[in-house]
Amino acid sequence: MKILVCVSKAPDTTSKIAFKDGNTKFEDNGVQWIINPYDEWYSLVRAIELKEKEPATIIHLVTVGTADAEPIIRKALALGGDEAIRVNTDNSDSYYTAAQIAEVAKQGAYDLVFTGKETIDYNGSSVGAMVAELMDIPYISLATKFDVAGTVATVSREIEGGEEVAEVPLPLVVSCQKGVAEQRIPNMRGIMAARTKPLKVVEPATVETLTSVSSYELPPAKAGVKLVAADNVAELVRLLHEEAKAF
Amino acid sequence: MxxxxxxxxxxxxxxxxxxxxxxxxxxxxxxxxxxxxxxxxxxxxxxxxxxxxxxxxxxxxxxxxxxxxxxxxxxxxxxxxxxxxxxxxxxxxxxxxxxxxxxxxxxxxxxxxxxxxxxxxxxxxxxxxxxxxxxxxxxxxxxxxxxxxxxxxxxxxxxxxxxxxxxxxxxxxVTAAIDTPKVKVTAVNKISGEVPLTEADIVVSGGRGLKGPENWGIILDLAKVLGAATACSRPVGDAHWRPHHEHVGQTGIQIAPNLYIAVGISGAIQHLAGVNRSKVIVVINKDPEAPFFKAADYGIVGDAFDILPQMTAEIKKLKGIA
Structure with a gap:
């Protein structure tokens, strides 16, 4: 079985979010980059677990990004995976990114393509679905459990107000979230091994973009909390009802 | 067009x-x-x-x-x-x-x-x-x-x-040729009788400050009188005090209700990432230094075990519920 795990770099959750160039670009100065947590904790770790059960499994990582994404890829390889592919381009358009991944996925004839449920920067939750459509294969969104037996995957996924269990023939694209696997910490052996794992750089396919970022803005600052004394709960209820009209 | x-x-x-x-x-x-x-x-x-x-x-x-x-x-x-x-x-x-x-x-x-x-x-x-x-x-x-x-x-x-x-x-x-799905659904488990979290107008959420699952009654009572859904923080979900599907935050469900009431939740940045689109945030916490107060619209520094029953009673009074 061949698995392609999509990894994306993302600013650390605690990063200060700011913009530059007239609010048209993300201020990356001083930002700590991490592997997008959904890609790392759930989809990559699940792929590694599948390989532990079935050692013949091959895991490739793919990222769409410029050379500054390489430390993140090495970190991902330290957790596991056999080799990585970096598509040498940078773009915030999800269709463009998805088309690059689909191109890599088609050429590698993978049985499974794993993505995280979203990236914590653009929060689009859309790349996995696009890759699946471009490859004309099934897509399981928001998976909470994932297993494979032979050529059929068994999955649980989040639906509104509950969960759905399904069987899906390979190949397919899965977006993973909490439940699929548990976070792991890379060990020294993994970190050493990652240094010599192949990291292939490929040039992007010619694909049009469908969207572009015009500007960013920060939400207006909160007016500040209105504190009510602990012995005056009735006042809080009155404020919520009359001032905030919250119920 | x-x-x-x-x-x-x-x-x-x-x-x-x-x-x-x-x-x-x-x-x-x-x-x-x-x-x-x-x-x-x-x-x-x-x-x-x-x-x-x-x-x-x-x-x-x-x-x-x-x-x-x-x-x-x-x-x-x-x-x-x-x-x-x-x-x-x-x-x-x-x-x-x-x-x-x-x-x-x-x-x-x-x-x-x-x-x-x-x-x-x-x-x-x-x-x-x-x-x-x-x-x-x-x-x-x-x-x-x-x-x-x-x-x-x-x-x-x-x-x-x-x-x-x-x-x-x-x-x-419209008559259209519909393909047979490749995905075969074998079971659907719906959580019945509750307001789905993502659709709820009001959410009452509890954290570690509640000390244990046996104390959730005060959360449920307040939620009931408000017609609210209930949620919890990650440590609460991880400790199985509450079901996993109630966990809101970065790795859980992201919600944007009109009113979010956080009880005994300190307000870690990962939690805020799941709830910061709520229109009105109320924080009830014993610790005046809890970071959540910075993101809140209203707050009470105090003991949830005293405050919540009073809130429930006041809202009942206001709504004319005996």
């Missing part, structure tokens, strides 16, 4: 998030001088569909095929994309709920139509087509311009008010 709105249903019932996208799509159609039309898939009775006219849609294209009673991303995307093509839609509006996350990207790739996923406002259309969405887990907004001829917007739940007026929509039965 039309704006095509996808109507999401579950077991024949149209979801609240659909009324939001219908209202949004109708407003957008008015703004760009187009007609608002809807597409509904699966078994839904005609009365419900024609009643969608009161949200401003003129026509509802209905593919009444029972294969479509389960959401299969591949089959749904084809049905929606084909309807868009057949009706000459230039904008497609979908909710950014679980169903939307499964299908919007597929429809986008199928039609080569640019997608803004997680929009929170009507587009700016005076010069181009630019849509505002949340980015960085609610810490900022981006204005995204769609440059393709067909545009797709998936709208964040609870970010646009339902607008109800008068009107009856024309229901058009």
């Amino acid at each position: 039309s704006v095509l709105i996808f109507v999401d249903q579950s077991e024949g019932h149209i979801k609240k998030s659909s009324f939001e996208v219908l209202s949004y799509g109708a407003k957008l159609a008015e703004q760009i001088g187009a007609t608002a039309e809807a597409v509904a898939l699966g078994t839904i009775n005609d009365e419900q569909l024609s009643a969608l006219g009161k949200y401003g849609v003129k026509k509802v294209h209905h593919i009444n095929n029972e294969i479509l009673n389960h959401v299969d991303a591949q089959v749904y995307a084809k049905a929606i994309a084909d309807t868009a093509t057949n009706t000459g839609a230039t904008v497609i509006v979908i909710s950014h709920n679980q169903t939307g996350k499964a299908i919007a990207g597929r429809v986008s790739a199928r039609l080569k139509a640019g997608l803004v996923a997680g929009a929170i406002a009507l587009p700016e259309t005076s010069n181009g087509f630019t849509v505002k969405k949340t980015v960085f887990s609610g810490k900022a907004y981006a204005n995204i311009t769609i440059t393709s001829p067909i545009k797709i917007i998936s709208l964040n739940p609870n970010s646009f008010h339902v607008i109800e007026g008068e009107g009856i929509a024309e229901v058009i039965a």
